[in-house]
Amino acid sequence: MTLTVDTPAAASGAAILRRQRVRESAARTYARSFPIVPVRAGGMTVEGADGRRYLDCLSGAGTLALGHNHPVVLEAIRRTLDSGAPLHLLDLATAEKDDFTTTLLGSLPAAVADGSRVHFCGPAGTDAVEAALKLMQTATGRRGALAFTGAYHGMTAGALAVTGNVGVKSPLPSGGEVTRLPYPYAYRCPFGVGPQGAELSVAYVERLLDDPAGGVVPPAAMILEVVQGEGGVVPAPDGWLREMRRITAERGIPLIVDEVQTGVGRTGAMWAVEHSGIVPDAMVLSKAIGGSLPLAVVVYREEYDGWQPGAHTGTFRGNTLAMAAGAATLRYVAANGLAERAALLGAGMTARLGALKDRLPAVGDVRGRGLMLGLELVDPAAGPDSCGAHPADPALAARVRAACLQRGLIVELGGRHDAVLRLLPPLTITDEQVEAVLDRLADAIEASV
Numbered sequence: 001m002t003l004t005v006d007t008p009a010a011a012s013g014a015a016i017l018r019r020q021r022v023r024e025s026a027a028r029t030y031a032r033s034f035p036i037v038p039v040r041a042g043g044m045t046v047e048g049a050d051g052r053r054y055l056d057c058l059s060g061a062g063t064l065a066l067g068h069n070h071p072v073v074l075e076a077i078r079r080t081l082d083s084g085a086p087l088h089l090l091d092l093a094t095a096e097k098d099d100f101t102t103t104l105l106g107s108l109p110a111a112v113a114d115g116s117r118v119h120f121c122g123p124a125g126t127d128a129v130e131a132a133l134k135l136m137q138t139a140t141g142r143r144g145a146l147a148f149t150g151a152y153h154g155m156t157a158g159a160l161a162v163t164g165n166v167g168v169k170s171p172l173p174s175g176g177e178v179t180r181l182p183y184p185y186a187y188r189c190p191f192g193v194g195p196q197g198a199e200l201s202v203a204y205v206e207r208l209l210d211d212p213a214g215g216v217v218p219p220a221a222m223i224l225e226v227v228q229g230e231g232g233v234v235p236a237p238d239g240w241l242r243e244m245r246r247i248t249a250e251r252g253i254p255l256i257v258d259e260v261q262t263g264v265g266r267t268g269a270m271w272a273v274e275h276s277g278i279v280p281d282a283m284v285l286s287k288a289i290g291g292s293l294p295l296a297v298v299v300y301r302e303e304y305d306g307w308q309p310g311a312h313t314g315t316f317r318g319n320t321l322a323m324a325a326g327a328a329t330l331r332y333v334a335a336n337g338l339a340e341r342a343a344l345l346g347a348g349m350t351a352r353l354g355a356l357k358d359r360l361p362a363v364g365d366v367r368g369r370g371l372m373l374g375l376e377l378v379d380p381a382a383g384p385d386s387c388g389a390h391p392a393d394p395a396l397a398a399r400v401r402a403a404c405l406q407r408g409l410i411v412e413l414g415g416r417h418d419a420v421l422r423l424l425p426p427l428t429i430t431d432e433q434v435e436a437v438l439d440r441l442a443d444a445i446e447a448s449v
Contacts, residue, residue, distance in 0.1 A: 013036070013048060013049030016037045033413075034405060036048040036049075036405075037049040041056070042068055043426065044068075044429055046410065052408065053408060054405070055408060055410065055436060056068070056425075056426075057410055057422075057424060057437060058422075059426050060287070060292065061229075061412075061424065062261040062372070062424045063287040063290070063292060065264045065265060065266070065426060066291070066329055066332060067429075068292075073328055076324045076325050076328035077324065080324040085320055086320060087319075087320050089318045090317065091120060091317050094323075096324050096327075097120075097320075097323055099323070099327050103330045103331060104285075104297070104299070104326075104327075105118070105299075107270055107271075108283075108299065109271065109273065109279070111279045112280070115301060115302050115303075116302060117301075118297050119131055119297060119312065120297055121298060123290075123294030123296055123317075123322070124294065124296055125258075125260035125284065125285075125286030125287060126153070127296055128260070128297060128298050129154045129156075129159040129162070129256075129258065129260075129284050130156055132282045132300070133221060133223070133256070134158070135304055136220045136304065137221075139220075139304040140220045140221075140252075142218055144177040144178065144217055144219040144220060145162055146178075146216075146219050147162035147222075147223055147224075148164065148225075149180060149183045149190060150164050150228045150234060150416070151163055151164040151183070152164070152228065152229065153223060153225075162178055164180070165230070179216050181204070181205050181208075182197070182200075183228065183231075184201050184236055184237060185197070187365040187387065187389050188389055188416070189387050192385070193386075194387045198236075198240040201240065205244070206247050209251060218252075218253070220254070221254045221256050221282075222253055222255050222256065223255075223256040223258060224257060225257075225258045225261075226257060226259070226267070226275070227262050227267055227272060227368070227369050229262070231414065232376065232415030232420040233368045233373060233374025233420060234367065235367060241273075241276040241278050242276050244278075245279070254282065254304065255278075255280045255281050256281065256284060257272075257273055257278075257283050257284070259272055259273070259283050259284060260296075261372070261424075263287070264329065265338045265339035265342050265370070266342065266370055267343075267369040267370040267371075267372055268339060268340070268346055268369055268370030269339055272369070281301050281304060282298055282300035282301070282304070284296075284298055288326075289326045290323075291326045291327075292329075293321055293322035293325050293326070294316070295319055295323065333427065339370070339427075341427065342370040345371060345434060346369065346371050346373060349371075349437075350366060350373060352438050353366040353375060353438070356445070362377055362378060362379075362393065362396060363375055363376075363445065364377065364389060365389070371423070371425055371427060372423075373422070373423040374415070374421065374423070375420065376392065376415060377393050377396045377419050378390035378393050379391050379392075379393040392415070394418045396419070396448060397418060397421060398413070398418070400421060401413055403445075403447050403448050404440060404441060404444040407443060408440065409436075409437060409440040411441070425437065
């Protein structure tokens with residue numbers, strides 16, 4: 001019997017999509033939202049097998065800081081391949097790893113980098129979250145964790161336990177004792193008071209931890225995101241972050257900041273902690289640090305380095321190509337001021353989207369930081385809550401996403417009810433592309449409403 005299989009170049013897009021539906025698991029996600037078969041990509045542009053071109057505002061969920069196939073990244077990969085360097089060496093020392101750690105630590109705020117250690121994890125951010133939690137459990141001898149409503153930290157057991165989304169947690173057993181705390185989300189304030197909810201959150205956390213009858217056993221760590229991405233692009237106020245740092249420091253609770261999606265210039269600073277000036281005890285880093293290839297690390301204060309050899313290990317911790325591509329990406333972002341440009345472009349886009357909100361009542365809220373933006377879509381015909389927010393409209397959001405794709409724009413949804421349109425364009429987006437994104441998005445919303 002002869003087995004005939006289409007080569008990638010010869011296979012039709014329709015045939016590939018058909019086989020994917022048959023062969024791959026029901027857990028696939030993005031493939032359901034975007035029924036296209038990308039065959040080429042460069043910068044912000046993705047070309048499908050059908051010849052159509054799309055502006056990609058998903059960027060690998062924030063992984064592609066420089067967009068698709070950036071020349072600097074490709075050159076670093078080719079140079080490494082041509083050098084004959086080993087591509088897989090577990091956690092052995094290599095020149096590429098040394099260069100990556102030097103570049104990474106040099107990109108961090110001095111107060112974070114000084115006296116820090118770097119642990120290379122499995123290639124996904126969720127494993128780095130697991131490592132950070134285990135690290136602090138080892139250092140403190142405690143087991144529990146403090147985490148926040150709306151949080152997303154990954155899909156493995158410990159990371160899932162500190163994640164807030166009930167939909168992905170409910171079929172599974174608990175991954176550990178987690179105390180859930182209110183994250184400041186002004187539009188849908190957990191206290192029902194709007195922006196003042198951040199102050200109430202601080203008071204609630206502090207009093208809960210100090211209450212001998214509050215039910216909270218001293219935890220191994222607090223973990224938080226500076227901007228909740230999957231949670232609906234919800235930025236925490238800088239003052240609130242400083243208060244969380246004060247509260248944890250005064251009580252001897254290590255603070256872990258998850259910068260998997262916010263790092264490498266995304267929020268308008270190289271690292272999102274720089275906006276508030278807080279110095280966490282550990283930072284979880286992945287996505288863009290690998291220059292589009294899989295890489296994840298934890299950077300932490302050396303006094304917590306109480307692990308025994310092999311305490312957290314994994315086969316794929318030594319991705320030489322990712323280290324080379326990641327170092328090149330970090331250097332390029334810094335040398336070309338892309339974080340500062342992200343802040344400037346993000347402010348302009350937010351203003352334009354705010355004008356759209358004023359014109360279209362279905363746009364309930366516009367928020368974000370840098371080039372990490374979100375539009376929450378609502379049903380304006382339904383009554384508002386105590387903060388003036390109308391109910392989320394996930395059906396409308398799904399229609400807008402589809403309408404965007406029809407107009408050659410890739411955007412994904414997030415938030416509590418999948419009603420937040422998320423914009424994560426590459427940091428290399430041009431002024432012309434910004435205009436095209438905003439025009440196509442506005443047209444898609446107006447048509448869907």
